[in-house]
Amino acid sequence: MRNFEFLSPTRIIFGKDTEKQVGEQTKNFSKHILLHYGGGSIKKSGLYDTVVQSLKAAGVSFTALGGVKPNPRVSLVRKGIEICREQNIDFILAVGGGSVIDSAKAIAAGVPYEGDVWDFFRPVAEPKEALPIGVVLTIPASGSEASKSCVITNEEGWYKRSMNFNILRPQFSILNPALAYTLPAYQTACGAADIMAHVMERYFTNEKHVDFTDRLCEATLKTIIYNGPTALKEPENYDAWAEIMWAGAIAHNDFLGTGRVPDGASHKIEHELSGIYDVAHGAGLTVVFPAWMRYVYKHNMARFEQFAVRVWEVDSYFDNPEKTILEGIQRMENFFLSLGLPVTMKGLDITDDRIEEMAAKATERGPVGNLVKLYKQDVYEILQSCRK
Amino acid sequence: MRNFEFLSPTRIIFGKDTEKQVGEQTKNFSKHILLHYGGGSIKKSGLYDTVVQSLKAAGVSFTALGGVKPNPRVSLVRKGIEICREQNIDFILAVGGGSVIDSAKAIAAGVPYEGDVWDFFRPVAEPKEALPIGVVLTIPASGSEASKSCVITNEEGWYKRSMNFNILRPQFSILNPALAYTLPAYQTACGAADIMAHVMERYFTNEKHVDFTDRLCEATLKTIIYNGPTALKEPENYDAWAEIMWAGAIAHNDFLGTGRVPDGASHKIEHELSGIYDVAHGAGLTVVFPAWMRYVYKHNMARFEQFAVRVWEVDSYFDNPEKTILEGIQRMENFFLSLGLPVTMKGLDITDDRIEEMAAKATERGPVGNLVKLYKQDVYEILQSCRK
Numbered sequence A, B: 001m002r003n004f005e006f007l008s009p010t011r012i013i014f015g016k017d018t019e020k021q022v023g024e025q026t027k028n029f030s031k032h033i034l035l036h037y038g039g040g041s042i043k044k045s046g047l048y049d050t051v052v053q054s055l056k057a058a059g060v061s062f063t064a065l066g067g068v069k070p071n072p073r074v075s076l077v078r079k080g081i082e083i084c085r086e087q088n089i090d091f092i093l094a095v096g097g098g099s100v101i102d103s104a105k106a107i108a109a110g111v112p113y114e115g116d117v118w119d120f121f122r123p124v125a126e127p128k129e130a131l132p133i134g135v136v137l138t139i140p141a142s143g144s145e146a147s148k149s150c151v152i153t154n155e156e157g158w159y160k161r162s163m164n165f166n167i168l169r170p171q172f173s174i175l176n177p178a179l180a181y182t183l184p185a186y187q188t189a190c191g192a193a194d195i196m197a198h199v200m201e202r203y204f205t206n207e208k209h210v211d212f213t214d215r216l217c218e219a220t221l222k223t224i225i226y227n228g229p230t231a232l233k234e235p236e237n238y239d240a241w242a243e244i245m246w247a248g249a250i251a252h253n254d255f256l257g258t259g260r261v262p263d264g265a266s267h268k269i270e271h272e273l274s275g276i277y278d279v280a281h282g283a284g285l286t287v288v289f290p291a292w293m294r295y296v297y298k299h300n301m302a303r304f305e306q307f308a309v310r311v312w313e314v315d316s317y318f319d320n321p322e323k324t325i326l327e328g329i330q331r332m333e334n335f336f337l338s339l340g341l342p343v344t345m346k347g348l349d350i351t352d353d354r355i356e357e358m359a360a361k362a363t364e365r366g367p368v369g370n371l372v373k374l375y376k377q378d379v380y381e382i383l384q385s386c387r388k
Helices: A018-026 A047-057 A074-087 A098-110 A185-203 A211-233 A238-250 A265-277 A281-299 A301-311 A321-338 A355-362 A376-385 B018-026 B047-057 B074-087 B098-110 B185-203 B211-233 B238-251 B265-277 B281-299 B301-311 B321-338 B355-362 B376-385
Strands: A004-014 A032-037 A061-065 A092-096 A133-137 A149-154 A159-164 A172-175 B004-014 B032-037 B061-065 B092-096 B133-137 B149-154 B159-164 B172-175
Touching: A004 A018, A004 A238, A018 A047, A018 A133, A018 A172, A032 A047, A032 A074, A032 A098, A047 A061, A047 A092, A061 A074, A074 A098, A074 A149, A092 A098, A098 A133, A098 A149, A159 A265, A172 A238, A185 A211, A185 A238, A185 A265, A185 A281, A211 A238, A211 A301, A211 B211, A211 B238, A238 B211, A265 A281, A265 A355, A265 A376, A281 A301, A281 A321, A281 A376, A301 A321, A355 A376, B004 B018, B004 B238, B018 B047, B018 B133, B018 B172, B032 B047, B032 B074, B032 B098, B047 B061, B047 B092, B061 B074, B074 B098, B074 B149, B092 B098, B098 B133, B098 B149, B159 B265, B172 B238, B185 B211, B185 B238, B185 B265, B185 B281, B211 B238, B211 B301, B265 B281, B265 B355, B265 B376, B281 B301, B281 B321, B281 B376, B301 B321, B355 B376
Parallel strands: A004 A172, A032 A061, A032 A092, A092 A133, A133 A172, B004 B172, B032 B061, B032 B092, B092 B133, B133 B172
Antiparallel strands: A004 B004, A149 A159, B149 B159
16 A cells, blocks of 8 residues: 545535535635536526525625536636636635536636636646635536546647646535436436546556455445446435435545555546547546456456456456456446446447547657556557447 | 535545654644653654654654553543643644544643533533644554544543544544554454444444445455454554554544444443443453344344345355344454454453443433444343353
8 A cells, every 4th residue: 555645625515405505604615706507407407596595595695607518618717717806706616517516626726826727737837726615516426526636628629638636625515416316317327437437547556455445446336336227217216316426426535546546547538538529428438448448457457357256246257367357347338338328439429530639639748547558559449449 | 314414624644654744744733732642652662752853853842741541531631731721732742542642632622621621521511622633643443533532531430431523633643554563462453343343333223225335334344354363463564554544544534424323332331341440442342242233133134134244244044134143243253252352241351240330321321322222221231241
């Protein structure tokens, strides 16, 4: 196990009707805030009104900035920064899923920074401070509600890039599983896949003696494997959503990665897919992850065998570990398919004529991944194997 | 799953040689502190000198207060409070195990309180504020390094009582697994048992739909079951200690109890044993817990069956769940015995003539436990069953 420092100070407020506490929580930080959200879904569902009422009751005024898109754009981030500066806003409330939270984080870091916010993503600068933010979560997926991560897409060149800093962690996050009832099935499935991918990025490490975090990762993956299908079949099953939502926050707050180095290659490769083709991140991941696994498993057979046996409950072929491993990967693919997710580029409805470009962009800052360092040719071959 | 609020803001600094960072961490809070510790072991091991050097190098002066005993006493807490008040000390550094940390927490809460500190434990008052504290951990056991708990013993009447408040959580905790190398075998075993007990208190709940935290609890228990014996056999096995130390901190920071109500009966019953007889808390727990399980399991067979199968890997007797359950409890007892721990009062070298008194004291503030409410007669019978 490696030395590590772990800090996760976000106050989690979890459960039924907790969104009604948003005003009380927010007023501890500011009396005039930016209320940041996405499309019209929170207006349709009534959540927007609930939040506005709670803010008003707590004496908190706000400027609303909606319009965050999936794969959130730096242009809107820049607009948010401008508004905050003009109005001396010092707190951002994100009401939505990972895209809205990430957009809020980027605004929060951009306001006190004199240069352009994209500097943090290129990266040629690091944020030294950030406005505090709060969250009302509507989609369990990104884990951004408790993480230090922020992923933004630049429309100039369709670069999708991330930054990771503790100062970006939300002050509080309100998680009411019932707010996920209205998610379209495809988004529910993509969220489950994203959560699993966050865990798997940490699980696949060459680090030795990480027994505790291995078991925690396996526990989290099994929670999604057992509860994801239930939430799909019964969209108003509170209990299933509660498991998914809590697991989703823990999957990416770094706890599961303590003492180990995450891999990260699949996320980086996928960012090229969703950056260029604007596909759902979770669906991009279910295409890339199995392909990545089949490309790299020979570098650490014991780990992939453990994954197959402990997570996918494969009855080990003791005399043929490779068979065990491939059975595990197959079960994972079957699971993704059962959720209605693609496992090939064809399933994503995208063509394959930009594979070379994606491989080049993914590796333009050096090789990706830690379990195995992957260079342009490796990424090219992984993407090629996703074509079928 | 119940609604919950979860906050665990302690900065964990984990790994080899991390105790050398204590001065740098401390100076963020204060330049004159109380350095609180136990017996002579940290002087023998050289840890005391390392801490003092690090504090000096960071420009932090200190007043030392050693002498904390296992089952820490309120008399020393009162002395610490006096010193802090006289010297305007506003930060306490605890170097040791759970007893030292708990003593530091009690001092921290007592300094700004105008009444007597025991008021918090009777309890007739709640601490509204507390001095910040930091920790250099030497014994993985209590989980106090990241918890809101504090357990103190009052020599007048030998009452062992606890308080639980978020303001008691340490600001930082330095966890170097190598600091546990010099622990006597019995203390190593007691620590492992204490960690397991913290998890089991949370695991045994009637709450439905707590799949995620169930699995996390099971992961944590298995980590101790697989690594505890290694640390006993190979006291300088860094990797085994690292697993135990990180699991020990998580076992009691409330994360594993999110969304559920912990039971707590075994801890409360054990506090009478160690309060009156001054036995090691972990050893008291291995006596009380199996007896408690056998007394209550019929109230929630499914949960005890899951415990047997998932934690102790019992091959389920599907047509006889009771057999599965009892086999699980037996394996747990065998495990405790294999660590050199007692599972009967006789094994603790204590007589049984004060069972009535212990049952009365444990329940004097009402019944104990949540899985099943236990009254004086129940506790009496559980303690009777520990006699053999």
